[in-house]
Amino acid sequence: MKKKKTKQETRKTNTQNWLTPAQMSACTGVSIDTLRYYEKEGLVQPIARAANGHRRYSKADVLWIEVLRCLRDTGMTIEQLRHYCLLGEQGETTEPERLALLQAHRQKVLDSIAKQQEAIKLIDHKMTYYTRTSHSVPPNATKK
């Protein structure tokens, strides 16, 4: 199975259950450098290696990276993510803390959404100055 189609197998057709760094990057949208950075920072457990030392990402890694990105994109810091990961590694006794951490973050995201919805209102309001037929309002708007 492994020695029959050397070329296609190891290079092209990735029927494998692992991904190269490049594939991982393409698949998750996270740059190779950032993937390494996350690993170095303890945001992912050490990735499996091939004989030559190259990383071999598993499908589980893909999922985890996606979770990571989701949390990062919503403002969780590297520091907090590291903490969350660490808890995960320490077993299920830390579950309450992990739950609390997620709940806190969830709330932060909700707050952020609320704030942005407020902003939308203000933007809409300001846009009326420009869409209205009358442009009687001076440059820096709210003035006067």
Place this chain on the structure above:
Amino acid sequence: MKKKKTKQETRKTNTQNWLTPAQMSACTGVSIDTLRYYEKEGLVQPIARAANGHRRYSKADVLWIEVLRCLRDTGMTIEQLRHYCLLGEQGETTEPERLALLQAHRQKVLDSIAKQQEAIKLIDHKMTYYTRTSHSVPPNATKK
């Protein structure tokens, strides 16, 4: 009116229609340093000055800073804000561009909200692992 109660007038009771930097900061929640920084970066027109060179913020300035903060807090960069301000200073011929700018930003905020709502879903999903009676799921969750 101005010479009768020198002490109270100039120092304590601010029945004035201007604010000192400290008051401005307290009022808008933006630090004095940041206010100066915004001015230097061209995000606000030069602030009026007292005889001694100290800034005197007007109530219009308060409103403008609030708009600024709203846009900043929703991810508009200093660069973009500067551009927006510049347009404002160039008169009403730039109104279409300012409108477009706001519309683009509005869309970005909407996208961001959508993304965060997605994140909430994922967080909720992950939280069920911890709230459920069974904790059959290993630390880094999605694995296996």
Place this chain on the structure above:
DNA sequence: GCTTGACCTGAAGCGCACTCCAGATTGTAG
């Protein structure tokens, strides 16, 4: 007259999250 406190200025520094670099290794292709 001296001190204090609020403010001024230009410039340097900081924290975060990447991002890039130099130099080395390794496996396949021509």
Place this chain on the structure above:
DNA sequence: CTACAATCTGGAGTGCGCTTCAGGTCAAGC
């Protein structure tokens, strides 16, 4: 055999948005 592409490593560099600093002015209080 040589060339090339993908990857490796530790460490330095980058960009953004402030924040801090050093040194100075000025008005009021003791």
